[in-house]
Amino acid sequence: MPNYDTDTIAAISTGTGSAGIGIIRLSGNEALNIAKNIFKSATGKNLDLAETQKLYYGHIYDNNNLIDEVLLTYMKGPHSYTAEDIVEINCHGGIIPTRKILELILENGARHAQPGEFTKRAFLNGRIDLTQAESVMDIISAKSEKALEVSVNQLNGSLKNKLKEIDSILIDLMVLIESNLDYPEYDIEEITNEKVKNYLNQALKKINKILEQSKNSAVMREGVKTVILGKPNVGKSSLLNTFLNNERAIVTEIPGTTRDIIEESIILDNIPFRIIDTAGIRETENKVEKIGVEKSLQFAKEADLVLFLRDASTNLTEDEKKIIKTLDHNKTIFIANKIDLNNSELNDWHQISVKNDVGIEELKKMMVNLVYSGDIEGTENSLILNERQLSLLHNVKRNLLEALTALEHSVPEELYAININEALDNLRAITGETLGTDVIDTIFERFCIGK
Ligand SMILES: Nc1nc2c(ncn2[C@@H]2O[C@H](COP(=O)(O)OP(=O)(O)OP(=O)(O)O)[C@@H](O)[C@H]2O)c(=O)[nH]1
Ligand SMILES: [Mg+2]
Numbered sequence: 315m316p317n318y319d320t321d322t323i324a325a326i327s328t329g330t331g332s333a334g335i336g337i338i339r340l341s342g343n344e345a346l347n348i349a350k351n352i353f354k355s356a357t358g359k360n361l362d363l364a365e366t367q368k369l370y371y372g373h374i375y376d377n378n379n380l381i382d383e384v385l386l387t388y389m390k391g392p393h394s395y396t397a398e399d400i401v402e403i404n405c406h407g408g409i410i411p412t413r414k415i416l417e418l419i420l421e422n423g424a425r426h427a428q429p430g431e432f433t434k435r436a437f438l439n440g441r442i443d444l445t446q447a448e449s450v451m452d453i454i455s456a457k458s459e460k461a462l463e464v465s466v467n468q469l470n471g472s473l474k475n476k477l478k479e480i481d482s483i484l485i486d487l488m489v490l491i492e493s494n495l496d497y498p499e500y501d502i503e504e505i506t507n508e509k510v511k512n513y514l515n516q517a518l519k520k521i522n523k524i525l526e527q528s529k530n531s532a533v534m535r536e537g538v539k540t541v542i543l544g545k546p547n548v549g550k551s552s553l554l555n556t557f558l559n560n561e562r563a564i565v566t567e568i569p570g571t572t573r574d575i576i577e578e579s580i581i582l583d584n585i586p587f588r589i590i591d592t593a594g595i596r597e598t599e600n601k602v603e604k605i606g607v608e609k610s611l612q613f614a615k616e617a618d619l620v621l622f623l624r625d626a627s628t629n630l631t632e633d634e635k636k637i638i639k640t641l642d643h644n645k646t647i648f649i650a651n652k653i654d655l656n657n658s659e660l661n662d663w664h665q666i667s668v669k670n671d672v673g674i675e676e677l678k679k680m681m682v683n684l685v686y687s688g689d690i691e692g693t694e695n696s697l698i699l700n701e702r703q704l705s706l707l708h709n710v711k712r713n714l715l716e717a718l719t720a721l722e723h724s725v726p727e728e729l730y731a732i733n734i735n736e737a738l739d740n741l742r743a744i745t746g747e748t749l750g751t752d753v754i755d756t757i758f759e760r761f762c763i764g765k
Contacts, residue, residue, distance in 0.1 A: 319438065322348060323427035324419045326412045327402070327764035336412035339764060340401040340424055341432055346388060348422045349401045352376070352415075353386055366390035374405065374415050381418070382411040396432050397439035430758035433765050437746060437758075444746030445473045447758070448700060450765060452535065461534040461586070464698045473524075473697055477745055480520050480710070484738050487513040491731050507721055510730075514718050517737075521711050528699040533618070535698055537579055537586030538685055541613045543641075544623035545634055546570050546594025549651040552668040553623065554578065554591040557678075563591050570594060573606045575613065583682045590617070596633055611640070619684060620646040621677075626665060627655035647680055706744045713737035 322342025328335070340348060350361045355372040364370060366389055374381040385404040394400040405411045420426060430451070437447045445468060452465035468474075487510065494505040542550045546569030554563050554576065563576050576591040592613055593606030614620050620641055624634060638648075650663035654670050664680065666673030699707065717733035742748045 319435075321425045322423065323431055323435075324348075324416060324424040325427035325432075325764040326416055327432075328407070328412070334407050336405050336407045338403045338405065338412060338415050338419065339427075339432065340403075340419060341394075341396045341398045341427075341435060342424070343399060344423055345399045345401040348419055348424055349386060349388075349403070351422045352418050353384070353403075355386075361386075361388070364388045366393065374403070374418065376414070376418055381414050382406055384415075392439070392441070395441075396435040397441045398435060427764065428759070430765060434758040442469075443471075443474050445477070445703065445744060446471060447746075448703070449473075452698060452700075454765060461698060464534065464696050468698065473699070473703075474745060476520065476524055476697075477741060480517050481738070481741055483513055483517045483520070484734060484741070487517075488731065488734060488738070491727050491734070495728060495731075505727065507724075510721055510727075511718065514714050514721070518711065518714050518718075521707060521714070524697060524699075524707060525704075525711070528697040528704065530696060531698045531700070531704065533585070533685070534696065535700065537588040538618045538681075539590070539616065540587045540619040540621060540681070541590045541592060541610075541617040542621045542623060543592055543610060543614050543637070544594060545596050545625075545631065548594070548623045548625045549668050550594065550623050551576070551591050553621070553649075553651065553666075554589055556668050556671070556674055557589055569596075570598075570600075570603055573602055575609060582678050585682060585685055587619075587681065595637055611637075614641065618645060619681065621649055621681075622646050623649050623651050624663070625655075626650035626653045626657050626660060626663075629658050645684070647677070647684065649677065703744050706740050709740040710737045713740060 320342065322340060322344035324338060324340045327337045327339045346361060346364065352374050353361060353370075353372055354375060355361070355370050357371075359370065361370070368388070370386045370388075372384060372386065374384050382405045387402045387404075389395075389400040389402070391398040391400070403415060405415055416426075433442075433447050433450050436442050437444060449465045449468035453462060453469065490505055490509065490513075542553055544550050547567070549565075551563035551565045551572050555561055555565065557580050558578055562578055564571055570593070572591060572593050574593070578589050578591075580587050580589060590613055592610035593603065595607050595610055598604055598607065622638065622641060624630060630638075648663050650657075650660045650665050651668055653660075653665045653672065654667040657665075664673065664677060666677060668674070713733045713736045717730040717737070720730040720733065739748055
C-alpha cells in the first residue's frame with residue numbers, strides 16, 4: 315500500500331521532447347539513500363557526507379553498466395521545495411537517459427510521483443499556501459510574459475498577503491463581538507454598530523480592490539477567446555494561417571473545407587489571443603457540415619471577440635445578413651477579405667487581402683484596441699485569480715454584505731457573527747487553511763507530473 319504522505323517520490327521534472335538536460339527529482343526520507351545506490355561521484359566522495367545545496371559531478375550506474383554522466387544536487391529538508399530531503403539529478407536531455415534513470419530510482423524503492431505531488435507536499439508541509447501552489451501551476455502554463463510575471467509575484471505571496479490583511483480585520487472584529495457576547499460583565503471595549511460597520515467596510519474595500527485587480531484574470535490565464543466566423547470560402551482558415559505564419563489549417567478553393575474547430579494561440583502586444591477557426595456557415599443538408607455550422611454559431615456566442623469575415627468581391631447573402639443580426643456588435647470586427655478581387659460596397663468593413671498581406675497589421679491593432687477599450691485595460695498591479703479563488707472571494711464579499719444588512723436592521727450580534735464566521739471560512743479556503751482533503755487532491759491533480 316503506498317503511503318501518500320511519507321513515501322519517497324520521484325519524477326522527471328523537465329518537459330518531454332528534446333532538450334539539453336533532463337532533471338529527475340526525488341523527495342522524501344529515502345531520497346539520499348536511493349541516490350547512493352545508483353550514483354558514483356567522480357572524486358569518489360561518499361554521498362553520506364554530501365553537503366546540502368551543493369552540486370556533485372559523477373555517473374549513474376545500473377549495477378556495472380554506465381547510464382549517464384550527471385550532476386547531482388542534495389537539498390536537505392526543511393530547506394527545500396517540498397520541505398523534505400530532495401535529490402535532483404541533472405542528466406543529458408532526451409527520453410532515453412531520463413527514463414532509464416527514473417526506472418532505476420523506482421527499482422530502488424521510490425514511488426512515481428502523481429501530478430502536482432511535489433507542490434502538494436510543499437503545501438502540506440506548510441511551506442507554501444494554496445494561492446502560491448496554484449501560482450506554480452500558472453507559471454508552468456503561462457501564455458504571456460505578463461501572466462508569467464503576475465504568477466511569479468503570486469508565488470512570492472502577493473495574493474496571500476492581501477488575504478491575510480482581510481483575515482486579520484475579520485479576526486479583530488470577531489474578537490470584539492465574541493468578547494462582548496461572552497463577557498458582557500467585564501469592562502471591555504464596547505461594541506457599537508458604528509465600530510462593526512467600520513471593520514466590515516474596511517474588509518470590503520480590500521476585497522473590492524482585489525476583485526478590481528483581478529478582473530482580467532480569465533484573459534491573462536486563457537487568452538482572449540477570438541472566433542473567426544463567416545460563410546464558406548471567404549478565407550477564414552487563410553486568416554488563421556496568416557496570424558500564425560504557417561499552414562496550420564487546410565485552405566482550399568472548395569467551400570466547406572473546415573469541418574472541425576481549430577484553435578491556436580497568438581500574442582499581440584502582450585495579450586494572448588486564442589484564435590478559433592470555424593466551419594463556414596451556410597444552409598446545408600450535409601450532416602457533418604451541419605454539426606460544424608451549429609458549433610461555429612455556438613462558439614461565436616461564447617467568444618470574447620468575433621472576427622466576422624466576408625468576401626469583398628461578392629454581395630452579402632441573406633444567410634450572412636441573418637448571422638450579422640445575431641452578433642454582438644460591441645465585440646465584433648467586420649472584415650472584408652479578398653479586396654484584391656473586385657470590390658462591392660464595403661462602407662464600414664475593415665478591408666484586407668490575406669493573399670496580398672494587406673490590412674493585416676491594422677487588423678491586429680484593432681483587435682488589441684478592442685481589448686484595451688473594453689473591460690480589459692492596463693494590467694499594472696494585476697492579480698490573476700482562478701475560478702475557484704474568485705468564486706470564494708465573491709462568497710466572502712456576499713457574507714460581509716449580509717452582515718452589513720443585518721446590522722442595519724439591528725439584528726443581534728450573535729446572528730451577524732454567523733455571516734462573519736462564514737466569510738472567514740470562505741477566505742481561508744482560498745489559501746487552503748480549511749479545505750477538505752478531497753478538494754486539495756483535486757486541485758493538485760491539475761498539475762503536471764514532476765511539479
Ligand atoms: N483572391 C484571394 N483569395 C483568397 C484570399 N484569402 C483566401 N483566399 C482563397 O480563398 C479560398 C478559401 O480560403 P479558406 O481559407 O479555405 O476559406 P475558409 O473561409 O476557411 O473556407 P471554409 O473552411 O470552407 O469555410 C482559398 O482558395 C484561398 O486561397 C485573398 O485575400 N484573396
Ligand atoms: Mg476553413
